[in-house]
Amino acid sequence: MRNEQEVLNAAKPFTGIPDAPFPTPLPHDRAIDRAQDLRPLEAPPALEPSVPHEVSPEIKKAMLAAAYAQLMIDRLAALQNEEVTKYTGISRVELGLRVWNAPMAEVAKRLGIKKHVLMRICKLFEVPTPPKGYFNTSFANRPIRWTRVVVGG
Numbered sequence: 803m804r805n806e807q808e809v810l811n812a813a814k815p816f817t818g819i820p821d822a823p824f825p826t827p828l829p830h831d832r833a834i835d836r837a838q839d840l841r842p843l844e845a846p847p848a849l850e851p852s853v854p855h856e857v858s859p860e861i862k863k864a865m866l867a868a869a870y871a872q873l874m875i876d877r878l879a880a881l882q883n884e885e886v887t888k889y890t891g892i893s894r895v896e897l898g899l900r901v902w903n904a905p906m907a908e909v910a911k912r913l914g915i916k917k918h919v920l921m922r923i924c925k926l927f928e929v930p931t932p933p934k935g936y937f938n939t940s941f942a943n944r945p946i947r948w949t950r951v952v953v954g955g
Contacts, residue, residue, distance in 0.1 A: 897909075
């Protein structure tokens with residue numbers, strides 16, 4: 803078995819620790835003298851003139867387009883949520899959670915609508931649904947996509 807010194811020597815290239823031993827602490831009066839010798843911090847170097855201070859117009863245009871696209875996605879999600887709430891009485895997220903935690907027929911029965919109507923709502927408003935046979939497999943073998951969360955209300 804290797805001794806402790808061999809292990810420390812083998813680990814030295816990876817730690818970045820210099821070969822010199824740790825410095826001994828200075829007496830209190832010498833520590834004060836040494837603190838006076840310390841130089842003030844230097845100012846950071848100035849930026850090179852080749853570094854741009856603003857992004858290019860192409861990048862600005864792409865950023866604006868991405869922000870506009872995100873606004874459109876958020877608006878679409880809000881409209882879908884309104885429609886799902888109108889037909890089922892619950893939000894789109896809650897519907898997704900219910901569909902992934904119980905069979906479609908059971909969810910439809912609890913909502914007071916028919917199964918095929920619930921399937922159509924999920925398809926129209928892009929609510930993810932589990933594949934066929936999802937609830938016939940054991941719980942351990944199911945792919946987890948939506949998890950149960952506490953929904954206020």
